[in-house]
Every structure is written in C-alpha cells, then in structure tokens.
Amino acid sequence: MERIREETEKLKWPVYERGEFDRGSYTKDLTKVEGSGVFPCQVCGRKIDPDDKSEENYVIIEPIVKDGDELEAVDIGCKCRNVIRITGFNKR
Numbered sequence: 001m002e003r004i005r006e007e008t009e010k011l012k013w014p015v016y017e018r019g020e021f022d023r024g025s026y027t028k029d030l031t032k033v034e035g036s037g038v039f040p041c042q043v044c045g046r047k048i049d050p051d052d053k054s055e056e057n058y059v060i061i062e063p064i065v066k067d068g069d070e071l072e073a074v075d076i077g078c079k080c081r082n083v084i085r086i087t088g089f090n091k092r
Contacts (some may be wrong), residue, residue: 025075027087029086058078073086
C-alpha cells in the first residue's frame, strides 16, 4: 500500500499530455449524486469534488461545451490516472 501511495505522489500534473491517463473511463452524472456533488473515484476511492479547483486529487482535462456556451460535461483525470466524465451540471 505504501508503494502505491509513493508512486501516486510522484505523478506530476498534467500527466494527460504525456498520455498517462487510462481512457477506459466512466461517466458520473451529478444529478444522481446526493448532497454537494462529492463522489469517490471508482478506481482509487479519492474524493472528487466538482467545485474543488485546487487540482490536488484531479486535473481538468477538457470541458465539453454545447451550443457555444452551455457546459455539457467535463473530462477530469484523477491522480490515479483514471478519466472521469462529469455530466449533469445544468440540472444540479
């Protein structure tokens, strides 16, 4: 467990440009998340808070905008290298 933690801490952002994210991602719909929208990564269990801008646990890879100005989804990369597509922003 300690080795995994050390390897994870060695990651430097943004790792996406180096192709280190696993594109075998999943989607999280915020309309189905209770409370403030915080949810765990399905791979490593880190808490993902869509309102957190610190990039401590994840980095924003790409916002997906519809019709020029409506945020449809955001692809984020968790520190464990998993990609998560977050949807449901406008219905929250």
